[in-house]
Amino acid sequence: MTLAKPQQGKIPATVITGFLGAGKTTMIRNLLQNADGKRIALIINEFGDLGVDGDVLKGCGAEACSEEDIIELTNGCICCTVADDFIPTMTKLLERENRPDHIVIETSGLALPQPLVAAFNWPDIRSEVTVDGVVTVVDSAAVAAGRFADDHDKVDALRVTDENLDHESPLEELFEDQLTAADLIVLNKTDLIDADGLKSVREEVASRISRRPTMIEAKNGEVAAAILLGLGVGTEGEIANRKSHHELEHEAGEEHDHDEFDSFVVELGAIADPAAFVDRLKGVIAEHDVLRLKGFADVPGKPMRLLIQAVGSRIDQYYDRAWTPGERRGTRLVVIGLHDMDEAAVRTAISALV
Numbered sequence: 487m488t489l490a491k492p493q494q495g496k497i498p499a500t501v502i503t504g505f506l507g508a509g510k511t512t513m514i515r516n517l518l519q520n521a522d523g524k525r526i527a528l529i530i531n532e533f534g535d536l537g538v539d540g541d542v543l544k545g546c547g548a549e550a551c552s553e554e555d556i557i558e559l560t561n562g563c564i565c566c567t568v569a570d571d572f573i574p575t576m577t578k579l580l581e582r583e584n585r586p587d588h589i590v591i592e593t594s595g596l597a598l599p600q601p602l603v604a605a606f607n608w609p610d611i612r613s614e615v616t617v618d619g620v621v622t623v624v625d626s627a628a629v630a631a632g633r634f635a636d637d638h639d640k641v642d643a644l645r646v647t648d649e650n651l652d653h654e655s656p657l658e659e660l661f662e663d664q665l666t667a668a669d670l671i672v673l674n675k676t677d678l679i680d681a682d683g684l685k686s687v688r689e690e691v692a693s694r695i696s697r698r699p700t701m702i703e704a705k706n707g708e709v710a711a712a713i714l715l716g717l718g719v720g721t722e723g724e725i726a727n728r729k730s731h732h733e734l735e736h737e738a739g740e741e742h743d744h745d746e747f748d749s750f751v752v753e754l755g756a757i758a759d760p761a762a763f764v765d766r767l768k769g770v771i772a773e774h775d776v777l778r779l780k781g782f783a784d785v786p787g788k789p790m791r792l793l794i795q796a797v798g799s800r801i802d803q804y805y806d807r808a809w810t811p812g813e814r815r816g817t818r819l820v821v822i823g824l825h826d827m828d829e830a831a832v833r834t835a836i837s838a839l840v
């Protein structure tokens with residue numbers, strides 16, 4: 487493959503990672519609206535079949551990133567599809583005449599950043615692009631609530647169904663792996679906890695990693711573009727020293743997977759009383775320990791669709807855009823949980839709310 491030579495140096499790429507619902511898309515949305523004149527190409531990878539993040543981002547910062555500069559990778563977690571999906575996508579992007587000033591990659595909330603960053607060492611990519619930095623977004627409220635700490639009951643329960651499970655705790659491990667890869671850690675959602683809580687979160691995050699990347703605090707992902715896009719690290723050269731649990735356990739190169747997690751889409755009809763629906767949805771989420779739920783609802787009489795976003799049982803909702811002519815109105819929600827989540831029971835419980 488022969489690629490056109492960049493006019494000036496390599497294109498910087500920022501990898502944005504962090505657990506499900508930490509605030510990655512919100513941070514990118516803010517970035518696109520305050521991009522200081524930079525033209526950004528966005529590669530978005532999502533776990534679950536609905537493509538909600540791409541929809542949230544399209545049109546929100548058209549000057550910085552037009553719809554054709556938003557590329558969605560939907561064939562599973564980006565860390566598992568590097569060769570088949572990510573490399574060809576990058577290659578196509580680099581072949582474009584009108585190349586971006588900066589590339590931003592949002593990984594799925596379940597992705598290990600290490601294989602993705604390592605892919606920037608592939609010769610064709612390395613000569614054209616460098617990883618400006620890995621930014622790990624942390625849901626401070628979830629950390630304060632112990633989401634990534636004492637998960638041992640869950641792990642024991644998983645072991646009953648999968649005795650080969652070699653991991654300590656899927657949530658804990660992913661949390662640490664995403665922190666391990668970071669050049670910058672953004673402690674997000676500071677509005678949801680007090681100063682003492684935040685201090686504990688800082689301590690807990692620091693205790694999970696041996697390196698000391700910069701940690702900053704944010705709410706609604708509000709971080710200046712100059713900080714997010716100006717790390718200048720060249721992380722592809724360092725990533726071999728930031729191994730994930732999986733790499734440490736399987737130095738022989740065994741493939742990793744995300745079998746510990748499951749997702750499915752629930753389709754419903756119109757929701758006449760969204761306030762009551764969301765209120766009762768909180769109960770279903772808590773009862774079944776749903777990690778993340780997001781999608782769109784059809785509210786009769788409303789020209790716009792209702793975006794529903796749940797992280798644990800905290801739920802946000804707003805009308806995000808009008809249904810377009812010819813678009814099939816309906817309610818579609820993607821549900822993500824640990825692999826022992828009872829899909830049939832969750833489907834039945836959500837369907838009973840309408």
Ligand SMILES: Nc1nc2c(ncn2[C@@H]2O[C@H](COP(=O)(O)OP(=O)(O)OP(=O)(O)O)[C@@H](O)[C@H]2O)c(=O)[nH]1
Pocket residue numbers: 504505506507508509510511512513532539594595674675676677678704705706707778795796797801802
């Ligand atoms: N209270 C509060 N809510 C936030 C903040 N940042 C994001 N949120 C909300 O958290 C929910 C998840 O945010 P997203 O930006 O979609 O999170 P994400 O990391 O992209 O989620 P996935 O792509 O599903 O992993 C949304 O409802 C956001 O509005 C924050 O700082 N404070």
